[in-house]
Amino acid sequence: MVSAIKMALSVMQTSSIILLFVCILLKGCKSQIQCAQTGRCTCTFNDQQKTEVNFGVIGLRNGKPKFDFDSYGQQGAFVYAFNPCYPFSAGSCKDVVSCQTEASGTTYWDLGNPDPVSWETKSDGTIQVTYTATKEEEERKSVVNYVCDTTAINEPTFAVTSESPLKTYNMEVKTCAACSPAVQGCPTKVPPAPSSGLTGGGIVCIIFTVLVVVYITGGILFQVFAKGATGKEIIPNVNFWSDFPGLVKDGFLFMISPCRRGGYSEM
Structure with missing residues (x-):
């Protein structure tokens, strides 16, 4: 016992x-195998090289989706669009990263907003990012698995794998940007965003042009209808503009000529 x-x-x-x-x-x-999130689109692997991941190299920043509306492997009446990191708008989907619509394009559903996002690293190194959208107390999610593909250097691939559970859309992006260690030739820097507005210099040029047009047009109308001017006299301040080239010439010659210093005149 x-x-x-x-x-x-x-x-x-x-x-x-x-x-x-x-x-x-x-x-x-x-x-x-961990990739610690450092930003909305970035994380750093805990490998020896401390590989930095930036999915911003995939997404577009012009308001359009990188992966435009298509079935992406799904059979049914719906198509999908996805843009990693940066928002786009389509139909009633406003500033989203993921959107679903009917094939007819009449009704749209927001499947995920750029923020907030949750990150998880799977045991095989796959980076899983979840984008959430809530509209009228209805929540939908896009669970995107970023899979390392050393051959997807120029273009990533995208697939919608399933809707499970209901209103949770499982997706997969194969890209070299998800690899650890980094793949040679794989883009690592996000391209500059396209210009979306006028610069300060452009605004000044527009204002100056408008003022010149108003000055010339208004001056001509005033000379013709208020003073009854004809010929070149209809040009506003015609005498000044006639002398202007000579004044510019004199100013230029003054700047390039040596300065003359004279003494005091005798009393």
């Missing part, structure tokens, strides 16, 4: 040690 108890205790002790070892091993394996 005592021998049996000792054997049982020995088995339990051995099992506990094995279980503890397995737990430590699994925890260690999990900690070996």
